[in-house]
Amino acid sequence: MTLIQPSSIGRQSTTRSVGRQFQSVIIMLFVTTLLAGGIGSRLVYLQMVEGDRNRALAENNRIRLIPKQPARGTIFDRKGRILASSRLSHSVFLWPIAQKEKPWTETRKSLSELLNIPESEIQKQVEKAGYNSTSLLRIARDINPAQITALEEYRSTLQGVEVDIEGVRNYPNKEVAAHILGYTGEMNDEELQERKDEGYRLGDVIGQMGVEAAFEKELRGEWGGQQVEVDGAGHVQRILGQKKARAGKDVQLTLDLDIQKAAEKALGDRKGAIVAMDPNNGAILAMVSRPAFDPNVFSKRITPETWKKVQSRGNPFVNRALRVFPPASTFKIVTATAGIESGKYSPNTVLGTYPYLTVGGIRFGEWNHAGFGPLGFVGALAMSSDTFFYQIGRGIGGPTLIHWTRQYGFGEKTGIELGTEELPGLVADNTWKQKRLKQEWTIGDTVNMSIGQGFLQTTPLQVAVMFAVPANGGYRVKPHVLKDNEESKNWRKSLNMKPETIRVVRQGLRQVVTSGTGKGVNVPELPPIAGKSGTAEAPPGLSHAWFGAYGPADKPTILVVAFAEHSGGGGGKVAAPMVRQVLEAYFKVKKPKK
CATH class of the missing domain: 3.90.1310.10 (Penicillin-binding protein 2a (Domain 2))
Known part of the structure; x- marks a missing residue:
């Protein structure tokens, strides 16, 4: 029997045998460790780094x-x-x-x-x-x-x-x-x-x-x-x-919706403001500013198109009743007060009026370019004579006029609850002029100020406060919009004016309406009204128109100030009709049907 041995051709020698039985175990341990490490690090990340968020997500599901x-x-x-x-x-x-x-x-x-x-x-x-x-x-x-x-x-x-x-x-x-x-x-x-x-x-x-x-x-x-x-x-x-x-x-609020609507209609599309107020306690009955806006647009998201449309009206969010402008001849109320209260001019003073007055080499003209002849305080207010009040301002001097200007509340906020939007205005003096312009105060500055021009800047609301002083018998009121049951005396303070001063100013304002520049509000349907017009120079644009009035003249319950910005017309022609419309609504004047 022949034994055949297997050939060794093509076979490799396998002499290594130690550890072969552990190779698979080692590989398995390595893979397991790698997987465990990866999972562990992920768990650490989820727990330590993203833990709060994941817990919140889980909680949020429930x-x-x-x-x-x-x-x-x-x-x-x-x-x-x-x-x-x-x-x-x-x-x-x-x-x-x-x-x-x-x-x-x-x-x-x-x-x-x-x-x-x-x-x-x-x-x-x-x-x-x-x-x-x-x-x-x-x-x-x-x-x-x-x-x-x-x-x-x-x-x-x-x-x-x-x-x-x-x-x-x-x-x-x-x-x-x-x-x-x-x-x-x-x-x-x-x-x-x-x-x-x-x-x-x-x-x-x-x-x-x-x-x-x-x-x-x-x-x-x-x-x-x-x-x-x-x-x-x-x-x-x-x-x-x-x-x-x-x-x-x-x-x-103190607002009266009927009076507010009447004031809105009276101002129309003119740029300007109207303020209606109780002169006895400062309660605001109406306050209008143009251009305006519809506050309902802010109840939803404002698109760029909507915003562009709103803004196209021209600064509609500016409350012009609280912005500043020169008060023009309405300010002659203050100049008349300062003149009589100074003691330099008696209530019966009569002065000549002229086509112009020369002060410091400068001609200050009369608005009618002719003068009105001799006038007293009452007549000067009625005809709004510039040259009469130039003489009063020159006679009492800048400090006295500035003092009474501030007594009337100009140059500071009125105290109305809308204070963040209100401007204080400007009552310039020597200190201000030296600081801003590096110049001394001159008599010409006082003369300019005496008719409400020059550096003087006031708001329509401040002008309303000014009109309240003669209307209520000499008290400066604090305007307010929150209705309450407080007595009038808690909203006003006395300026300690002489009875004769109040009497003369009130007579002058009444004569403005009966025979002067404010005859536009002298109508039989209304009770006796007292007021004052103003036309302010406002270069380089057209002039501003002012008119303020209160009624009934002997015992006022309402005053109205209308302001038309760059209207180009006089206060008696442009602003007075607006005031009349508001007064007609207040006194419930029934107009005949067409």
Whole structure:
């Protein structure tokens, strides 16, 4: 039997045998360690780095915070009629913490198309709130029915987006009293930073102007909210806790809606202002400024197109009743007071009037270029003689005239609650002129000031305060828009004027209407009215027109000041008819039917 040995050709020698039985075990241990390390490091990352967010995401699947905005207080006029209230509307909210990177891109794009809001604007709001925020973030207010329907149709694809009902500000009279009421709007970054300590939060709506801003604390109310448990579909299962929102307080103003509407109609489309006030206590009955705006436009997002349209009117947010202009001849009330109170001129003083008066080598002309012959204070007020009051100003000197100008309240804010929008005006003196112009005060400056020109700058509201002094018998009132039951004496102080001064000024203002420059308000339908006109030089444009009046002349209950900016006409022709319309509304004059 022959044994055949296997050939060794092509075979390799396998002399190594130690450790071969552990090779597979080592590889398995290495792979296991690698996997465990990767998983462990991921767990560490999720726990330590992303822990808070993931816990919040898990909690957000079950518990949500729903803030409840308080109802803003209602604003009423003096007779209880609504000037500003809140109406229910639909707003769009989203949950920042529920947004994931990839779906959020699609959600943001869909919201932009449905709501007509740039994606960048939505993204900016979310980043401002922070992706970890568990509170609702408002991204659109007062959406229309078509948008509500579209959002409902796409609800399944819009993760973390909800439509809810909330109150938005409503002004039923639209532009009427817009400047005194103001408007509301969402806080910007700067406002939020300033008021964070007061409990304000991102997306809060606050008063931005007028009464809405002045009484923000009273109107605002206090936020409430709910903590609710939801299911996977986002439906509320039960309320875990809640705090009721506290509505803001209502505010009643001194405004009379009828008088306000009459003043709005009287001013029309002219650029200017009208102020109607109770001369006995400073209660504002009406305040109009043109151009105006509709505060309802701020109840929803302002698009660039809307903003451009609003601004095209020409500075519509400027309250011209609180801006400064030269008061012109209305100021002769102050000059007459200063002249008699100084003791240098008796109430019976008579002075010649001329085509012009030369002072310091400069000719100061009379407005009629001829003069009126000899006049006393009463006649000079009636005819508004410039050369008469030039002589009074020159005679008493700058310091005395400046003193009485400030006594009447010029050069400082009146104290009205809208103080952040009010300008103090300017009563220049030697110190001011040296500082600003490096020049000494001259007698020419005093002469110019005596007829309400020169450096003097006043607001229509300040001019109304000036008219109240002769109207109420010598008291400077503090204008106010908040209605209360305080007695008149708490809103005014005496200027300690001589009875003769008050008598002469009142007689002069009455004669302005009966036989002077204000005959436009001397009509049988009205009670006896007293007033004063003014036409201010306003280079390089057309002149400003002024007229102020009060009535009844013997015991006034209302005064009205009308101002027409760059009207190009005289106060008696342009502004007096506006005052007459307001007085007719106040005294309920019934005009015959055509």
